[in-house]
Amino acid sequence: MGGLRRFWLVLVVVAVLGLLARADRPAVGQADATPPGEPAFEAGDVLVASASFAQPVHAMFRGNPARTGQHAGPGPAGTPTRRWRFDTEGGVSSSAAVAGGMVYVGSADGALYAVDAVTGAERWRRETGGEVSSSPAVAGGVVYVGSNDGTLYAVDAAAGEDVWRFATEAAVVSSPAVADGVVYVGGWDGRLYALDAATGEERWRVVAEAEIFSSPAVADGVIYLGGLDGVLRAIDATTGRAHWRADLGSPMYASPAVAGGTVYVGTANGDLMAVATGDGKTRWRFPVGAAVNASPAVADGVVYVGGNDGVLHAVDDRSEEEVWRVEIGAELFSSPAVADGVVYLGGADGSLRAIDAEAGTERWRLALGGGVYSSPTVVGGVVYVGGLDGALYAIGGAEPKRSSSAPPGTPGVRRPDGSTSSPSGAAAPVWRRR
Numbered sequence: 001m002g003g004l005r006r007f008w009l010v011l012v013v014v015a016v017l018g019l020l021a022r023a024d025r026p027a028v029g030q031a032d033a034t035p036p037g038e039p040a041f042e043a044g045d046v047l048v049a050s051a052s053f054a055q056p057v058h059a060m061f062r063g064n065p066a067r068t069g070q071h072a073g074p075g076p077a078g079t080p081t082r083r084w085r086f087d088t089e090g091g092v093s094s095s096a097a098v099a100g101g102m103v104y105v106g107s108a109d110g111a112l113y114a115v116d117a118v119t120g121a122e123r124w125r126r127e128t129g130g131e132v133s134s135s136p137a138v139a140g141g142v143v144y145v146g147s148n149d150g151t152l153y154a155v156d157a158a159a160g161e162d163v164w165r166f167a168t169e170a171a172v173v174s175s176p177a178v179a180d181g182v183v184y185v186g187g188w189d190g191r192l193y194a195l196d197a198a199t200g201e202e203r204w205r206v207v208a209e210a211e212i213f214s215s216p217a218v219a220d221g222v223i224y225l226g227g228l229d230g231v232l233r234a235i236d237a238t239t240g241r242a243h244w245r246a247d248l249g250s251p252m253y254a255s256p257a258v259a260g261g262t263v264y265v266g267t268a269n270g271d272l273m274a275v276a277t278g279d280g281k282t283r284w285r286f287p288v289g290a291a292v293n294a295s296p297a298v299a300d301g302v303v304y305v306g307g308n309d310g311v312l313h314a315v316d317d318r319s320e321e322e323v324w325r326v327e328i329g330a331e332l333f334s335s336p337a338v339a340d341g342v343v344y345l346g347g348a349d350g351s352l353r354a355i356d357a358e359a360g361t362e363r364w365r366l367a368l369g370g371g372v373y374s375s376p377t378v379v380g381g382v383v384y385v386g387g388l389d390g391a392l393y394a395i396g397g398a399e400p401k402r403s404s405s406a407p408p409g410t411p412g413v414r415r416p417d418g419s420t421s422s423p424s425g426a427a428a429p430v431w432r433r434r
Contacts, residue, residue, distance in 0.1 A: 022422050033059070047073055048192065059097035059104075060137035061175035062295060062335065062375070065218040066258040066383060069297025069304070071378040073339030076397030080364050083382060083394040088113060093373040095135040095175070097143070100157060103384050105139070105374075105392050112145050113392070114160060124160030128153065135175035135215075135375075137183070144183050146172025152185055152193070154200060168193065168280035175215040175327075177223075179237065184223055184300030186212030192225055192239060196415025204240035210251075214265075215295075219258040222277065224254030226265050226381060228395025232275060234263075246419060248273055254335075255295040257303075262317065264303050266292025272305045272315060273418065279377030284320040288313060295334075295335040295375070297343070299357065304343055306332030312345060324360030328353070334385075335375040344383055346372025352395060368393055 063071045090108030093184060097104045102123060103115045108131045114123040130148030137144045142163055145156045148171040174186035182203060183195045184315045188211045194203040210229035217224045222243060223235040223302040228251040234243040250269035258265045263275045272286040291306035297304040304321060306312045308331050314323040334346030342363065343355045354363040370389025377384045383395040 012026075012197075017305065027076075031123060059377075059379075060100040060139075060177060061095050061097075061135035061215055061336065062217075062255065062257065062297075062336065063178045063377075065177045067177070067215065067217040067255050067295060068257045068259050068299070068372070069295065069322055069335060069337050069375075070299050071337050071339040072379050072380075074381055075339050075342050075344065075378050076381055076395060080354070080383075080395050080417065081398050082366070085369075085394075086113070086115050086120045086392040087124065088392070090131065090390055091370070091373075091388040092390060092392055093133045093388065094145075094386060095335075095375040095384065096377045096379055096384040096392065097136045097138045099138040100141075103377075103386075103394075104136045104145075104157070105386055106136065106145055106147075107390065108133065109246040109390070110147070110149075111301075112143065112155060113137065114143075114157070115392060117382070117384075117394070118245060120392075126133060126153065126155050126160050126162070130171065133173050134185075137178045139178040142197070144176045144178060145183055146174060146176065146187075147410045148173065150187075151190075151418075152176065152183070152195070152200075152350060156199075156423065164192070166200045166202070170211075174212050177216050177218050178232045179218040182237065184216045184218060184237070186214065186225060188212065192223070192235065192240075194237070194260065206233075206235055206240050206242075213253050215255040217256045217258045217263070219277070220426065223276075224256045224258055224263050226254065226256055228252070230267075232263065232265060232280070234275075234277065235281060236428060237249040246275055246280035248275075248282075253293045257296050257298050258303075259298040264296045264298055264305075266294070266296060266307075267294070267304055270307060272313070274303075274320075275319065280351055286313070286315050286320065286322070288302045293330050297336040297338045298338065299338040304336045304357075304359070306334075306336060308332065310338065310347070312343070312355070314357070322420070325361055326355055326362070333373040337376040337383075339378040344376040344378055346385055347377060348372070348373060348391075350387065350391075352362060352383065366395060379400060429433050 088107035094106035099239040115187040128147035134146035168187040170188035250267035254266040290309035330347035330349035370387035374386035
């Protein structure tokens, strides 16, 4: 329960910072969240504007706009080793975006960092006026990230200079999604914003009924967003008009993942929900058993989700049954990432684990220097992840040493008869019928 109390404490701090951030801030370019004469908004209202811009998206939180948690990969080959460590001056709960040979990540010290992906050397930093727990998105040579100072920043990916800034009325802990030349991001002011990616001009906004902690998912021209009011919303990406809303009865801190006509999202009351994209009706509900603050990952018809009780579950979408579970033994705020048949996951105990996606067996684990709330980013044979010790880590692979012991992936199996092959210290999966 200690971690959950810390989580709520973080939310209180974010709220206070958001209120402080309502003071006037300078705007760059055309972005202005409160133009003269703007009418008052009520929940569900939409403000429509216009602009055009289209560039391919390179990197963002959960690997893509649909937030499926699938990453380009591959992951580390052989024995995992630390390639480098980059230290910031605050905890790193932001998840890294990797593009163009650079790693971009935010820190509680208030800065957005650009780090060389190979050497770990700092290329540039952009200081903001508040903690940066939002995870950056990179598209068209621009990095987009929110700050607790209430601003969404668009920063030149190469030079680190502002392209534009957009001021909201409270902290921005939600991570932006970029699709079809538009940036979508939620704010602690309870609004979902759609901004032109090139200019920062506001296209529209939707006023929700509660603060937005979750990050929007975008798929097939529709935005899916969970709120602290317990409502999952489907919103037209072009107009901002509502398609449907589903009351799930519990706050959503986790971000939704969209795949195969279904929205998957975890709730604070401990459920993994599968909701149809067409009409918002519940397809099935899986009891996780503890609050879900980490976002689910979806790959090959299986949903991977962790709870605050430290258990990672693999749930088959078709049968609605648990395939396996792994007892991590530490609270899970880090969202799982899937690449090439491996699930990568950080724990509040400071661990980074690689788990076989099919078998649920632990391939390897590393102890980092602090609790891992950041979600792993897997690309080019390296896992990039942040720690609450203030460091960004790059974990690569080395050729494995010859050994007569069982190969990676065999330890930790709890068989149906109750026997187990787990060596001391290995996380053991509990098998279920698939």
